[in-house]
Amino acid sequence: MRKHNKLIKRTKGEMIFEICNYVFLASLTLVFVLPFLTVLSTSFVSSEEAARRGSFILLPNKIDFSAYKILLAKGSLIWNGYKITLFRVVVGTTLNLTATSMLAYGLSKKKLPGRNAIIGLIFITMIFTGGLVPTYLLINSLGLVNSIWVLVLHMLINPWWLIIMKNFFAQIPDSIEESASMDGASAFTILFRIILPLSTPILATIGLFYAVWHWNSWFDAAIYITENTKWPVQIIMRNIVLSMSNSDLNQEVMSDLLGAPPPPVTIRSALIVITTIPILMVYPFLQKHFVKGIIIGSVKG
Amino acid sequence: MYIKKRQSGVSLKGRLVHYKMHYLLMLPGIVFFIIFRYIPIYGIIIAFKDVMPFDGLRAMLTAPFVGFKHFITFFNSYYFWNILGNTLSISGLKLLFGFPAPIILALLLNEVRSARFKKVTQTISYLPHFLSWVVVAGLFTVILSTSGGMINEIVKAFGGNPIYFLGDPKYFRSLLVISEVWKSMGWGSIIYLAALSGINPELYEAAIVDGAGRWKQMIHITLPAMSYVVILMFIFAIGNLLQAGFEQILLLYSPSVYGVSDIIDTYVYREGLIGLKYSYTTAIGLFKSIMAMILIISANYSAKRMGKEGIW
Numbered sequence: 001m002r003k004h005n006k007l008i009k010r011t012k013g014e015m016i017f018e019i020c021n022y023v024f025l026a027s028l029t030l031v032f033v034l035p036f037l038t039v040l041s042t043s044f045v046s047s048e049e050a051a052r053r054g055s056f057i058l059l060p061n062k063i064d065f066s067a068y069k070i071l072l073a074k075g076s077l078i079w080n081g082y083k084i085t086l087f088r089v090v091v092g093t094t095l096n097l098t099a100t101s102m103l104a105y106g107l108s109k110k111k112l113p114g115r116n117a118i119i120g121l122i123f124i125t126m127i128f129t130g131g132l133v134p135t136y137l138l139i140n141s142l143g144l145v146n147s148i149w150v151l152v153l154h155m156l157i158n159p160w161w162l163i164i165m166k167n168f169f170a171q172i173p174d175s176i177e178e179s180a181s182m183d184g185a186s187a188f189t190i191l192f193r194i195i196l197p198l199s200t201p202i203l204a205t206i207g208l209f210y211a212v213w214h215w216n217s218w219f220d221a222a223i224y225i226t227e228n229t230k231w232p233v234q235i236i237m238r239n240i241v242l243s244m245s246n247s248d249l250n251q252e253v254m255s256d257l258l259g260a261p262p263p264p265v266t267i268r269s270a271l272i273v274i275t276t277i278p279i280l281m282v283y284p285f286l287q288k289h290f291v292k293g294i295i296i297g298s299v300k301g
Numbered sequence: 302m303y304i305k306k307r308q309s310g311v312s313l314k315g316r317l318v319h320y321k322m323h324y325l326l327m328l329p330g331i332v333f334f335i336i337f338r339y340i341p342i343y344g345i346i347i348a349f350k351d352v353m354p355f356d357g358l359r360a361m362l363t364a365p366f367v368g369f370k371h372f373i374t375f376f377n378s379y380y381f382w383n384i385l386g387n388t389l390s391i392s393g394l395k396l397l398f399g400f401p402a403p404i405i406l407a408l409l410l411n412e413v414r415s416a417r418f419k420k421v422t423q424t425i426s427y428l429p430h431f432l433s434w435v436v437v438a439g440l441f442t443v444i445l446s447t448s449g450g451m452i453n454e455i456v457k458a459f460g461g462n463p464i465y466f467l468g469d470p471k472y473f474r475s476l477l478v479i480s481e482v483w484k485s486m487g488w489g490s491i492i493y494l495a496a497l498s499g500i501n502p503e504l505y506e507a508a509i510v511d512g513a514g515r516w517k518q519m520i521h522i523t524l525p526a527m528s529y530v531v532i533l534m535f536i537f538a539i540g541n542l543l544q545a546g547f548e549q550i551l552l553l554y555s556p557s558v559y560g561v562s563d564i565i566d567t568y569v570y571r572e573g574l575i576g577l578k579y580s581y582t583t584a585i586g587l588f589k590s591i592m593a594m595i596l597i598i599s600a601n602y603s604a605k606r607m608g609k610e611g612i613w
């Protein structure tokens with residue numbers, strides 16, 4: 001961080017600049033926050049209040065939870081979506097990390113025959129892919145369409161994160177492994193008993209990269225999963241918030257509701273809040289590790 | 302295994318035996334890359350064949366070759382110029398506004414003296430990076446809604462009529478640029494802030510002694526110090542010029558704005574997976590992949606050349 005010498009007097013121009021800078025950055029912060037705040041307050045508007053005060057209400061008089069009650073009703077698609085998303089995040093991230101670290105460990109051995117060829121072939125996949133249609137045809141032929149495993153398998157290893165992990169392993173001194181291999185420990189034991197425990201910072205970072213990726217991805221489910229009981233929460237969210245007209249919305253989520261339902265914009269807002277809150281809860285933690293990850297990636301990558 | 306050092310130095314066979322467990326560990330990863338990355342690359346062959354809807358993977362081998370038929374159809378169609386133009390203009394606009402935004406943010410944050418204010422601003426500006434495009438598109442849809450959206454309330458307060466921004470070709474590209482900048486500028490500033498924090502404070506002190514004000518310090522110390530990172534990031538941005546924002550556009554667009562927002566990826570998605578024109582769209586995808594690869598490789602090449610010069 002830049003050190004400012006407080007003893008040096010600021011000129012008038014500098015003072016003006018500084019004030020403008022604070023004002024500008026504060027307004028920018030507001031631009032980031034405001035959409036969330038309006039969506040949050042809209043999600044609490046009841047049908048009665050909307051009828052009385054019009055469709056846009058910055059601050060509802062009464063906090064009404066009926067949108068949340070509808071969306072989170074027992075057995076609703078949202079709960080089911082959360083289950084699928086949780087599966088992706090937990091099982092997916094575990095498998096991602098296992099496969100990535102196993103491959104990265106082998107590739108970190110400079111004398112392993114074929115190492116450079118394998119790295120080269122993986123590198124090619126970073127800049128050239130088969131594209132949407134051939135990949136879809138493959139998944140289809142493997143019988144993975146409508147299997148939740150496709151959400152985990154089709155992106156088992158991210159090559160960028162693999163390289164970061166490989167570089168991390170490569171800088172662990174050989175001497176640490178040597179004594180273990182003298183005692184007859186296999187590569188498997190060395191990786192899981194010695195290397196991985198020494199690599200918790202990188203495992204946490206890459207694990208969070210994978211977890212957030214799983215949490216946020218939706219396009220894979222949109223093309224590979226057609227049964228609504230296997231949809232992750234992002235897809236349900238897209239269907240309700242983005243691609244439905246208001247009448248569809250009514251049919252989809254409020255068919256068996258008695259009394260006046262909240263306005264559609266309230267339902268949409270409530271759904272955005274529901275999908276964003278889990279990320280917000282772990283955000284400080286995420287942010288710390290992600291910033292670390294970007295620094296590691298840019299230095300070593 | 303216990304004479305590791307010597308063994309690994311010797312014959313290939315010795316090394317293969319020595320590393321057999323390592324290969325076993327690498328196996329799942331290698332199988333993944335072969336199946337999920339290399340089979341689709343081989344599958345590109347259908348761009349030169351006629352694969353029918355509902356044909357499976359085997360059609361890759363059995364379908365008849367048709368040469369460059371699909372490429373010729375695409376190059377001669379109305380859509381070629383339309384989607385190529387949209388792709389380049391949308392990503393060009395994003396580059397124009399989205400590239401300087403994080404640099405300016407980093408420079409302004411760097412001038413902030415209150416560490417606390419700086420930290421809060423950073424934390425809040427990073428947040429959209431962690432949200433999916435579904436959430437961001439949802440937020441924009443709600444605030445731009447014609448019934449009860451914040452922006453249209455402001456329009457109405459100034460006496461205007463509500464505008465359906467998302468369905469209006471006049472506004473749609475601007476919305477793409479705005480939502481992109483909103484989502485990525487905070488996060489993008491990290492790399493520049495890291496470059497700024499690496500500047501030796503003595504340089505500033507020396508400049509102050511020489512009577513340089515804030516502005517002069519920025520021109521003569523801060524900007525030159527970060528120029529390397531800026532140029533590098535610019536080269537990489539050029540390398541990604543064909544990535545105009547597939548997920549974002551797919552979520553936000555609608556038929557009324559296809560004319561200004563249909564990019565290569567969205568066209569391939571609609572015609573390929575919904576229209577089932579597998580071979581035709583694979584040909585378009587291949588065209589894009591090759592162009593993208595050329596861009597990325599030349600970007601990388603220039604970055605490497607720069608790196609060499611940058612040391613001196």
